[in-house]
Amino acid sequence: MSAATGPALTRRARTGAPQAVQVADAWHLWKNVGEAVEKTVAAHCTCVRAVFEKPPTPGPTTAPTGDDGPVAASIGTLDVCGRERRLVVRTRGRFALVQGLLREGASLESICHQLQLDRSTVRRFGRATCIDELLVKAVNRSTILDAYRPHLHQRWSEGCHDTAQLHREITAFGFPGGIQTVRRYLRNFTPSVPVPAPRPAPRPRRVVRWIMTNPDNLPDGDTLSLKEIRAGCPELDAVTDHVATSPR
Structure with a gap:
């Protein structure tokens, strides 16, 4: 008599011993789980590609602070x-x-000499009651570049860091100043950090291995x-949650 296998064997077992409880061994159970994971990963490979094509999210930035407390971040104080x-x-x-020198008892004349500043500047800094009082006047001081700052900021963000090119562009819009004015304004700007190239998405088999591996054993x-x-x-x-709760 030929040996029965697979579904035929299962049917015969049910017929011959209906009271018996069918028991599956752990290996076959784990194999079935793996096959289900493979099918799920294959069906959602586009999700995996999308994850690895997405550029990293930049972290939050905070405005610098000084010894006299934070200054409100604005287009006036920040570049x-x-x-x-x-x-x-x-x-x-x-x-x-x-x-600091005034608190130590230094005179205006000695401060002018030590810091190489004129008397009116030292007097203005000495009379100020707080740093914000000076900053408001400093950042709101009008210059011939004021009308062209939005264009410079936009072009810099777009990747144009050529001072001569930027000067030519705003000159075409009516800017009357020289290139040195533009160069001084852009001096503290730093080139934008390039966006990293998308990472290659892992193959489905590799994703299946990550899901099926005990988390404690994953690099x-x-x-x-x-x-x-x-x-x-x-x-x-x-x-992944289902695999984590399945017997291994």
Whole structure:
């Protein structure tokens, strides 16, 4: 008599011993789980590609603060890169030095000599009750570049860091100043950080291996990649949870 296998064997077992309880061994159970994971990963490979094509999200930036407390972030105090403008930094430094020397009992004449500043400047910094009082006047001071700053900021953000080119562009709009004025204004700007190229998406078999592997045995890099995938695909997140609770 030929040996019965597969479904035929199952039917015969049910007929011959209907009271028996069918028991599946752990290996076959785990194999079935793996096959289900493979199908799910294959069905959601576009989700995996989308996760790895997405550019990284920049972290939050905070406005710089000084010893006299934070200055409200504004287009007046910060440059296009989010840093304090050079004028603001210089004003802070001079205010701290003048106020410190005055507290030590130095005269206006000696402060002028030590800091190489004229008397009117030292008097202005000495009479100020707080740094904000000086900054408001400093950042709101009008210049011939005021009308052209939005264009310079936009073009810089777009990747144009050629001072001569930027000067030609705003000159065409009516800017009357020379290139040195533009160069001084852009001096503290830094080139934009290039966006990293998309990472190659892992092959489906590799994703299946990450899901099927005990999390304690996954390298840190693979753990982070799987975490990204789970965040970007609810279905793969659910199947990973299911695997984690399945007997191994």
